[in-house]
Amino acid sequence: MAMNVTERTSARERLLAAANQLFYEEGVHTVGIDRVIERAGVAKATLYSTFGSKDGLIRAYLRGRHEVRRAIMSTRLATYDTPRDRLLGVFDVLGDSFVQPGFHGCAFVNASAEANPGSPILEVTDEYRGWVRELFVELAREAGAAEPELLARQLVLLYDGAGIAARMDKDTSAAAAAKTVAATLVDAATA
């Protein structure tokens, strides 16, 4: 067993970091393999032995973003005291992502817009969609919503709408606007 753990940055990590920047900011279809390996400082053969194909790298890139999002969400939501605040807190986390440097909209919405029908990339974006939905359902249930699935579905609409407004209209306060609407929906559903 090699002590890979002690390696500062493996080729795999550097590739994912480069893909995370380039694919996200310019689109998975626009950015070619050559630019990714150049930024990562990695040989092309290493990319293909590690991820198998460009699609494999794209999927790993999306899974990485999903994992980061999940971790940030989990950490941030734990700081809220009440179930209601936790539910609405999702929009705070969303709003923070809007003002991050290099923000370019929801990576999963963008990637799925570029993917061909039937592409394995869609499996990863579907996983993300399922996670978002279940996150809202769970939080809505804990907040005492009469119909958690119904409320969650409404909140997902606002969540996605804010993401579109942030990217297309450069409206960084869209999450706050969505949160305001969400609050009235939550209060109506938990009355």
Add this chain to the structure above:
Amino acid sequence: MAMNVTERTSARERLLAAANQLFYEEGVHTVGIDRVIERAGVAKATLYSTFGSKDGLIRAYLRGRHEVRRAIMSTRLATYDTPRDRLLGVFDVLGDSFVQPGFHGCAFVNASAEANPGSPILEVTDEYRGWVRELFVELAREAGAAEPELLARQLVLLYDGAGIAARMDKDTSAAAAAKTVAATLVDAATA
């Protein structure tokens, strides 16, 4: 003056029709020029003399969709009796588009996700965004909203969210769900 009017289908029209199908269903970046001219039954030189470049064709394709959308919206909204029904009727038109064969989400959301930053394509998608926003502002004002801009902004969130749910989750009833939420927002704003 040639009597172009009597021509059944000019090269320009056939090109736009082909682009409308291919670009919309598979993405402006994925579909190459060759496939467009093949479907249109048009020579490549004609495309370039008519639209100047692929970007020019893409812009014309988007402007065409914008115009069609505008016309359908105008026609359909005229059938409603009250300002409130007209405002909410936007979601009916949206929902009808979801069940159209070949539906693949909002063409402008998709095209802007594929466009490079600074691309002239974004000018056309921005025009569409402005139209949607002003449509809602105008209808909200006529419906007697206390703050038409605020209500419009909220309705745009629902409008975009429904489009994402329809494409990514294949949820064709997302427009109806958005309309339900919209109704409560409208009633609260016009109380």
Add this chain to the structure above:
DNA sequence: CCGACACTAGACAGACCTGTCTGGTACTGT
């Protein structure tokens, strides 16, 4: 009849794409 015009068919250039392959380097555990 003729010149202008719009169009078709297809070759072509130059760039870029993914993916493979060769050869060389450096480190690792035994």
Add this chain to the structure above:
DNA sequence: ACAGTACCAGACAGGTCTGTCTAGTGTCGG
């Protein structure tokens, strides 16, 4: 010392992309 492994650098093949150019066809106004 040596085999194995992980990696780098870059050439290469085969395909696709946009955009240009040549050459030929048909049509229509005058």
